[in-house]
Amino acid sequence: xxxxxxxxxxxxxxxxxxxxxxxxxxxxxxxxxxxxxxxxxxxxxxxxxxxxxxxxxxxxxxxxxxxxxxxxxxxxxxxxxxxxxxxxxxxxxxxxxxxxxxxxxxxxxxxxxxxxxxxxxxxxxxxxxxxxxxxxxxxxxxxxxxxxxxxxxxxxxxxxxxxxxxxxxxxxxxxxxxxxxxxxxxxxxxxxxxxxxxxxxxxxxxxxxxxxxxxxxxx
Amino acid sequence: xxxxxxxxxxxxxxxxxxxxxxxxxxxxxxxxxxxxxxxxxxxxxxxxxxxxxxxxxxxxxxxxxxxxxxxxxxxxxxxxxxxxxxxxxxxxxxxxxxxxxxxxxxxxxxxxxxxxxxxxxxxxxxxxxxxxxxxxxxxxxxxxxxxxxxxxxxxxxxxxxxxxxxxxxxxxxxxxxxxxxxxxxxxxxxxxxxxxxxxxxxxxxxxxxxxxxxxxxxx
DNA sequence: GTGAAATAAATTGTTGACAATATTCCGTGG
DNA sequence: CCACGGAATATTGTCAACAATTTATTTCAC
Numbered sequence: 001x002x003x004x005x006x007x008x009x010x011x012x013x014x015x016x017x018x019x020x021x022x023x024x025x026x027x028x029x030x031x032x033x034x035x036x037x038x039x040x041x042x043x044x045x046x047x048x049x050x051x052x053x054x055x056x057x058x059x060x061x062x063x064x065x066x067x068x069x070x071x072x073x074x075x076x077x078x079x080x081x082x083x084x085x086x087x088x089x090x091x092x093x094x095x096x097x098x099x100x101x102x103x104x105x106x107x108x109x110x111x112x113x114x115x116x117x118x119x120x121x122x123x124x125x126x127x128x129x130x131x132x133x134x135x136x137x138x139x140x141x142x143x144x145x146x147x148x149x150x151x152x153x154x155x156x157x158x159x160x161x162x163x164x165x166x167x168x169x170x171x172x173x174x175x176x177x178x179x180x181x182x183x184x185x186x187x188x189x190x191x192x193x194x195x196x197x198x199x200x201x202x203x204x205x206x207x208x209x210x211x212x213x214x215x216x217x218x219x
Numbered sequence: 220x221x222x223x224x225x226x227x228x229x230x231x232x233x234x235x236x237x238x239x240x241x242x243x244x245x246x247x248x249x250x251x252x253x254x255x256x257x258x259x260x261x262x263x264x265x266x267x268x269x270x271x272x273x274x275x276x277x278x279x280x281x282x283x284x285x286x287x288x289x290x291x292x293x294x295x296x297x298x299x300x301x302x303x304x305x306x307x308x309x310x311x312x313x314x315x316x317x318x319x320x321x322x323x324x325x326x327x328x329x330x331x332x333x334x335x336x337x338x339x340x341x342x343x344x345x346x347x348x349x350x351x352x353x354x355x356x357x358x359x360x361x362x363x364x365x366x367x368x369x370x371x372x373x374x375x376x377x378x379x380x381x382x383x384x385x386x387x388x389x390x391x392x393x394x395x396x397x398x399x400x401x402x403x404x405x406x407x408x409x410x411x412x413x414x415x416x417x418x419x420x421x422x423x424x425x426x427x428x429x430x431x432x433x434x435x436x437x438x
Numbered sequence: 439g440t441g442a443a444a445t446a447a448a449t450t451g452t453t454g455a456c457a458a459t460a461t462t463c464c465g466t467g468g
Numbered sequence: 469c470c471a472c473g474g475a476a477t478a479t480t481g482t483c484a485a486c487a488a489t490t491t492a493t494t495t496c497a498c
Contacts, residue, residue, distance in 0.1 A: 010481085035450070045483060050450090054270055058277030067450060067489050079366070086367045093308055147298070148305045148378075152371055159367075229451095254480070264453065269480090286459050286480060 014042055014052040022061060022072055023161045024126050029074035033062060060159050073162055077212060080163055084208040087156050088201050094144035094153060095197035102143055102188060110139050110188070114181045121174045129174065130161075136181060140188075163211050176206065233261055233271040241280060241291055242349050242380045248293035252281060279378050292381055296434045299382055303427040306375050307420050313363035313372060314416035321362055321407060329358050329407070333400045340393045348393065349380075355400060359407075382430050395425065 018038075021027045033053060035046045042049070053070045056062045062070040075083065113136045120128035134157070141153045180203045187196040237257075240246045257268045272289045275281045281289040294302065332355045339347035353376070360372045399422045406415040 034448090036448090046450090047482070047484095051270070051273060054273050055277060058274055068491095069450060082365045082367055086365060086371070089312055089368070146301045146305060148301055148375065149308070152305070156367065251479095253478090255478090265480090266452070287461095288480060 010044070011048055011051045011055070014038075014044065014048055015055050017042065018052060018056060019061065019158070019161075020127065020130065023130050027072050029072050029162060031072045033070045033072070035069065059155065061162065073159075075159075075163060080160075080208075080211055083156065083160055084204055087153070087160065087204055090149065090153050090156065091141065091200045091204065092197045094141045094146070094149050095200045096193060097144040097146060097149070098188075098193065098196070099143075099145060100191040100193065106139070106143060107185075107188065110136065110185060113139060114178075114185060117181065118178045121171070121178055124171065126169075133177070140184065160207070163207075173206065173210075177203075229263070230267055230270045230274070233257075233263065233267055234274050236261065237271060237275060238280065238377065238380075239346065239349065243345055246291050248291050248381060250291045252289045252291070254288065278374065280381065292378075294378075294382060296431060299379075299427075299430055299434075302375065302379055303423055306372070306379065306423055309368065309372050309375065310360065310419045310423065311416045313360045313365075313368055314419045315412060316363040316365060316368070317407075317412065317415070318362075318364060319410040319412065325358070325362065326404075326407065329355065329404060332358060333397075333404060336400065337397045340390070340397055343390070345388075352396070359403065379426070392425065392429075396422075 018027070018033075027033070035049045035053070038049045039046045053062060053064065057064050057070060061073055063073050064070045113132055117129065117132035117136055120132055137157060138150070138154055142150045144150060180199065184196065184199050184203065187193075187199055237246070237252075246252070252272060254265045254268045254272070258265045261268070272281060272283065276283050276289060280292055282292050283289045332351055336348065336351035336355055339351055356376060357369070357373055361369045363369060399418065403415065403418050403422065406412075406418055
């Protein structure tokens with residue numbers, strides 16, 4: 001599915017860089033993406049930036065308006081709620097589809113990623129935290145055996161990054177994430193599918209709650 | 220969500236035209252999309268085509284390879300199976316999320332679309348069949364109240380169009396589709412949620428079966 | 439001083455040409 | 469006859485300049 005990741009490399013590079021920018025908060029929701037400005041920043045041409053923005057739009061991270069350019073997507077509290085609801089459904093389903101026992105190499109990979117993530121948290125290396133966290137979940141849910149479900153889950157995770165990292169930079173929170181990753185791996189190793197599904201859903205709740213509290217109650 | 224539909228209209232026009240091309244079989248799986256060729260065909264520039272292709276890639280309808288361009292996506296029998304599995308999960312879930320009773324205007328709209336679809340089937344107007352069928356399902360699943368779930372369902376439906384219309388051109392089949400749409404509306408009107416969910420899942424089976432039979436058994 | 443129209447600046451949208459890469463075709467040597 | 473290499477072709481990737489549109493600023497009337 002993602003064999004196209006490496007292709008069209010220059011544009012793809014910018015896309016990923018901009019994703020990181022959005023995730024770590026260098027770009028805020030509603031912030032306008034000015035093409036020439038970005039072209040200078042990434043030392044490239046407007047054309048490349050432009051194409052990258054098209055892809056970000058397709059991924060649901062920015063919105064474009066005719067003759068007005070693109071700006072970082074901002075979701076309303078209601079939309080955030082809906083987003084997390086979908087993620088719960090999808091991730092729970094994926095967890096329940098995993099065939100046990102899982103093979104050892106896959107598990108070892110997961111454990112390695114988890115450790116790298118934990119280390120990054122301790123050294124407060126935001127870039128690595130984001131990258132390893134993303135990889136962890138990708139690897140985890142790829143175990144469900146359905147590439148489409150796995151892909152959708154990734155897409156939705158990307159979108160919730162739009163709202164997540166503005167709220168989740170405290171070390172306490174990040175350490176809790178690490179703990180929950182461990183619990184998930186425990187359930188995986190034990191082959192306890194119901195518990196795994198529950199943990200995956202629970203894993204989504206802190207960031208959901210934090211965001212909604214910050215933004216105030218619904219309606 | 221889809222407020223961006225009307226923006227960057229020229230590109231979007233081409234995207235939809237190409238989607239139709241793929242769906243009605245003017246473009247075959249694995250067929251190469253040559254930019255200049257398409258530019259002449261749609262009487263526009265390569266740049267517009269190029270951008271349209273980027274969006275088709277993001278939608279999962281074509282695959283791009285560096286310096287080699289794009290070609291219509293071809294799914295293996297295994298992938299088709301996975302695709303339909305996801306669709307079952309999503310559509311069943313959406314059906315179960317619909318809040319009853321649904322409001323009358325929405326239902327009337329659905330009934331109108333259903334009728335238009337039925338008429339198109341009788342007159343064998345492929346273009347209209349495709350359009351109304353798509354609209355029917357979009358309208359139906361938008362009732363679930365979750366725009367993200369609704370969007371994902373549409374995305375997956377688009378992808379299965381890649382394999383569907385090569386198998387489903389017989390009038391008998393299309394009439395069966397019409398019947399099933401009526402049954403779905405009946406369940407909606409009756410507020411029978413369980414039956415609705417079942418019908419939605421069943422509605423996916425004929426095309427799934429037809430494809431897999433044609434391609435032979437799995438593995 | 440306020441509001442509206444006109445002007446200026448900034449930004450996006452479009453185009454054509456050129457460069458880099460891949461594919462095809464043909465001829466040569468084995 | 470087949471395999472290999474190299475030129476010719478086709479196709480994609482990149483760039484810079486220009487046009488159209490939106491946004492900000494200034495000016496003028498009241």
